[in-house]
Amino acid sequence: MGEFEGQVALITGAGSGVGAAIALALSAAKAEIRLVGKTRDSLQDIAQRAQKFGGKAEYLVTDLGNECELSALTDRLARDLARLDILVQNAAVHIASPIAQASMADLDRHYRVNLRAPYALTRALLPLLEASQGQVVFVNSSSAIGAKPSTSQYDATKHALRAFADSLRGEVNAQGIRVLSLYLGRTASKLQRQIHKSENKPYYPERLLQPEDVASVVLNALSLSRTAEVTDIHIRPMIAPEGAAFI
Template sequence: MPKTIVITGAGRGLGRALAEKFIARGDRVIAVVRSEQSLAGLRAAQTVIADLSHPDSLAAPVADAEIERADVLIHNAGVAHIGTVEEQPLEEWRQTMEVNVLAPVELTRLLLPALRRAEGHVVFVNSGAGLSASAQWGSYAASKHALKAVADTLRGEERAAGVRVSSLFPSHFDTDMQRQVREDIGAEYDPKRATSVASVADTVVGLVDAPSDMVFEDVRIAPPNPLSMSAAKF
């Protein structure tokens, strides 16, 4: 039976790869994106235009979408600002928390009735930075640690309602954001030593397709020979 799957950041990278995989197998994808233009060529069943950097603005577009049932909600969108605690401005910390933590919290809250109705599944695409932090990754790691706490809390609160919750902690995988942050901090980049977007997408599909009598709660993945995330100056 086709599923209704809500995906944030569905216009590019992992989000788009996921949307394409689910659409290809006949699922109904609701794409949450910042602009319609990012969905060029993607045959999503429905689009929700929303700015995740302003979580307090999500209620209206979600209400307009009239999502009665959500089998899966995938929190994929995210931002990363790199810098030391000394040099990184408060605004970058604020935006990171808004997009990476508060937007998933608010979107989940708004869609809980639809998720409960379907006994659905919430998937948080976290990061290896959600388990440990390193120099210059303070704001990003803090947001991902917070996102893990959100997922763990939600799992405990919604288990009785039949809602499953998974957190995926991918390490270095091949995305535009990964390339950009490594360039920003002067760290080496080699796509051959990164997990492919397709492999990460397949892993998410596997989490979603787990038998109904089980759930993958925390899943950590990494390439066999990952590059260090340390900056050149550290």
């Protein structure tokens, strides 16, 4: 596969799960990738795996919830990136708590990582995306469609991310930029393992949506002819544990 040869892709939350799977799939399709995440070891591992496909892979260690680090990242990318064809906004935090016991600090972190960071990155990189008539992918959640008990903070920011993506699409389609939102059900990942633990439920990753499935769908949408734009994709596990919510 070489359909993305010569293109440059930036993926946030790229150290594991869906972000890593999308990054590796793009690299296998000959795109140059830039990885953003919090954990150096994880990013380094994904970069090394990607380089085996023969392409360029670099990583930037950044806590998107830290305003100073986010500002430094946007400044560096705007200064150093010569081009950008694909922006995948995947990073997110999920902290569950009933509203009565919820922490305002947790609400602020949800906002900073799940909404403010994607907004800031998109805004800073729009000139590059306009120049390449690029594509933006927002990895969202089924929580953006229906809110659930004990996840009000996460759900609210995912609803807001959906609104941001829809508004962005309306603004940039005329410049040739395509905007895709993915609404994922429960996906096998470190985060999902933590969620199951907090719910006191057994974790069976083989029953859940696989990151590689998501990556396959993303690459298919990105590679479509420019006569078409996929705006929203809903994906969930084929078989979910009884009583489980799709998030």
